[in-house]
Amino acid sequence: MSEEKVTTDIITLTRHVLDEQRKHKEASGDLTLLLNAIQLGCKFVATNVRKARIGLAGGVHNISGDEQKKLDVISNEIFINALRSSGKVAVMVSEENEDVIIVEEGLKGKYCVVFDPLDGSSNIDAGVNVGTIFGVYRVAEGSPGTVKDVLRPGNEMVVAGYCMYGSSANMVITVGNGVNGYTLDNSIGEFILTHPNIYSVNEGNAKYWHEACEEYFHSLKFPPEGKNPYSARYIGSMVADVHRTFLYGGMFAYPADKKSKNGKLRLLYECFPMAFLTEQAGGKATTGYERVLDVCPEDIHSRCPIFLGSKDDVEDVERIYKKYS
Ligand code: AHM
Numbered sequence: 152m153s154e155e156k157v158t159t160d161i162i163t164l165t166r167h168v169l170d171e172q173r174k175h176k177e178a179s180g181d182l183t184l185l186l187n188a189i190q191l192g193c194k195f196v197a198t199n200v201r202k203a204r205i206g207l208a209g210g211v212h213n214i215s216g217d218e219q220k221k222l223d224v225i226s227n228e229i230f231i232n233a234l235r236s237s238g239k240v241a242v243m244v245s246e247e248n249e250d251v252i253i254v255e256e257g258l259k260g261k262y263c264v265v266f267d268p269l270d271g272s273s274n275i276d277a278g279v280n281v282g283t284i285f286g287v288y289r290v291a292e293g294s295p296g297t298v299k300d301v302l303r304p305g306n307e308m309v310v311a312g313y314c315m316y317g318s319s320a321n322m323v324i325t326v327g328n329g330v331n332g333y334t335l336d337n338s339i340g341e342f343i344l345t346h347p348n349i350y351s352v353n354e355g356n357a358k359y360w361h362e363a364c365e366e367y368f369h370s371l372k373f374p375p376e377g378k379n380p381y382s383a384r385y386i387g388s389m390v391a392d393v394h395r396t397f398l399y400g401g402m403f404a405y406p407a408d409k410k411s412k413n414g415k416l417r418l419l420y421e422c423f424p425m426a427f428l429t430e431q432a433g434g435k436a437t438t439g440y441e442r443v444l445d446v447c448p449e450d451i452h453s454r455c456p457i458f459l460g461s462k463d464d465v466e467d468v469e470r471i472y473k474k475y476s
Pocket residue numbers: 246267269270271272273353387388389390405415
């Protein structure tokens with residue numbers, strides 16, 4: 152009789168983070184608990200996204216059935232509740248909330264979490280992948296936890312990541328020493344540790360592009376002799392576009408243009424986490440003129456132009472932008 156081999160020593164995300172923490176003597180386990188809250192949020196959202204795909208579309212029925220809440224509203228509530236009740240968070244910024252959220256005394260912890268609970272949600276009805284993006288700062292020494300603790304450059308983030316909800320849920324995280332990817336095993340409810348050239352940009356905005364941007368994308372499509380042209384792939388869901396760029400290489404961009412002087416994407420909870428992950432994966436992220444992680448947000452919902460990808464590709468962007476500056 153053939154016996155199926157069962158793996159009994161699996162590396163879950165929690166185990167992996169605990170192992171990492173043990174290497175740093177000062178680690179208190181707080182970060183592990185915070186990441187558990189984030190994982191819980193992601194699992195919950197993954198389930199709801201799947202339900203939405205089998206017929207509930209943008210709204211999810213509540214128990215009484217008389218009101219429907221949009222998936223992005225539900226996802227936001229899931230994250231806020233999970234993070235607040237973890238007792239590890241002092242300040243939260245969500246794309247869905249105009250104001251910063253300050254956690255009440257008694258539940259207050261030492262971390263700030265900035266997040267977009269359901270990025271790309273306009274794609275849900277089309278069955279396209281969506282995701283959650285998050286970044287974590289430590290509250291400054293002696294601060295009670297205020298908006299100032301998140302109006303800091305991305306290079307001060309201690310954790311960043313995203314979870315992509317597709318045929319499976321994929322979590323990609325950095326705690327500042329490389330990037331790890333985990334896949335949600337639905338049967339046990341745990342995230343398990345588990346190169347063609349592409350460019351990804353909304354060409355629909357091309358008529359508003361600045362000259363530098365135009366020249367750069369032209370150079371990808373019409374490269375010099377001996378180099379292959381890049382293929383255009385644009386999903387319109389940042390998590391999915393960036394995920395593919397990480398796996399296959401190439402360039403993801405949401406540049407500034409004549410209409411949107413800072414592009415579209417938000418600095419704190421879209422650009423910073425993705426830029427942090429990109430650098431940790433060995434790539435670079437630029438606004439065209441400077442390192443994304445060195446930008447200091449003026450407002451919690453500030454926008455920022457972004458080009459991210461391999462070092463060589465991003466350096467080409469910077470060179471062309473410099474020429475036009
Ligand atoms: P959202 O946070 O409202 O979902 O908007 C962000 C999304 C990103 O996922 C994506 O890169 C971008 O908007 C696409 O915008 P556009 O359709 O204008 O190209």
